[in-house]
Amino acid sequence: MPLPPSKRDGRWPTTSRPIPKPTFRRVILIVLDGVGCGELPDAAAYGDQGSDTLGNLARQVSLRIPHLRGLGLGRVVNLDGPSTGGPHISGESNPRVSGGDDVVGAYGRMAEASPGKDSVTGHWEMTGVILERPFPTFPRGFPREIIDELERRIGRGTLGNVVASGTEIIERLGAEHVRTGKPIVYTSADSVFQIAAHEGVIPLAEQYRNCEIAFDLVCRGMGVGRVIARPFVGDAGAFARTSNRHDYALEPYAETLLDRLTSRTIPVTAIGKIKDLFAGRGITRSIPTKSDEEGMQRIAEVMAEGREGLIFVNLVDFDTQFGHRNDADGYAANLERFDRWLGPMLQRLQRDDLLIVTGDHGNDPTTPSTDHSREHVPVLLTGARVRRGVDVGTRLTFADLGQTVGAALGVGALAHGTSFLEDIVVHDS
Secondary structure: OOOOOOOOOOOOOOOOOOOOOOOOOOOEEEEEOOOOEOOOOHHHHHHOOOOOOOHHHHOOOOOOHHHHHHOOHHHHOOOOOOOOOOOOOOOOOOOOOOOOOOOOEEEEOOOOOOOOOHHHHHHHHHOOOOOOOOOOOOOOOOHEEEEHHHHHHOOOOOOEEEEHHHHHHHHHHHHHHHEEEEEEEOOOOOOEEEEEEEOOOHHHHHHHHHHHHHHHHHHHHHHHEEEEEEEEEEEOOOOOOOOOOEEEEOOOOOHHHHHHHOOOOOOOOOOOOHHOOOOOOOOOOOEEEOOOHHHHHHHHHHHHHOOOEEEEEEOOOOHHHHHHOOOOHHHHHHHHHHHHHHHHHHHHOOOOEEEEEEEOOOOOOOOOHHHHHHOOOEEEEEEOOOOEEEEEEEEOHHHHHHHHHHOOOOOOOOOOOOOHHHHHHHOOO
């Protein structure tokens, strides 16, 4: 992983090149967590050959998403597959689609240059930080000495220490946890240390303290990407995770777009889990949410304030509620809910707004795996000053998006990525 550049007086080094004037006054960047559009060339190395979150979904469910189609999603991934049938497993990355819907903005897809397929890696890369090596994973659980030290510090034993899905692990070990008071530790194919506990057995404040202790051990101590608190409620046979999840992530290793913006006093409003993914750095204001529906409401409220800068949003339910649970119907329904919200939202865009909809990785609900998938992600851009029907192609890194947003807001070049702003913008005559 890259080492952070040196700072002077707490500030990141600045470039001596002149900074261009901003092209847009405000950028609304919405990340649909776990929304991919076709396997990357190296997907097989991750066990993800055949993954195509949107394409496979469209082969099973007839998607009613006219506004996303209007933004060009149907040009990026085939949304017109048969209404029945299993996932596409030809081993060929989802081909670009030509023709089809009339498009009111620019569109394309992005490949991830960093190794990995988790939210931290994806969000960091789209703000300009490309990892040289992946965060460590633990397919056989965490070292015994780490678990022993965690148990010593929190004053409780633990259960699990296995790779598992979040819903399966509480079904399997939830009753024992309630009986013994021991929290459940588990991980996944991602670099994550998760702790599940019943809110009636271990109070939330204690759950969060336990995660902070785990963060010190595995994130600061071992370079793990995240610790996640996974509270749940209910009785045996009907346990359910709550919206009180909390993520603890490492700070980015280098300057991000968010750092650059806030150092120029350009506001960054984070909605959803964005603050957690960046360890709070480079953020002016954070608005937590408990659902995608609430996230959409908060976007509309912040937009109505009319302030300049970046509104950076993560809608996590695609991933946590549907992708990880292989719930294709629920995933499709959430996509349609987002599309219905998107319609009136597009009407509220101001002349100097740039709206971007993208993803951070895949999470194909139609494949046997319940893990994230190594996929391309769509990138859809619109606004009064965005050219219609422009195909920005397949970008070689998510960092191209951060470079483009930085150029749009006039903060100068970031360390990685190639801006495609000039390809999409309509300049005033």
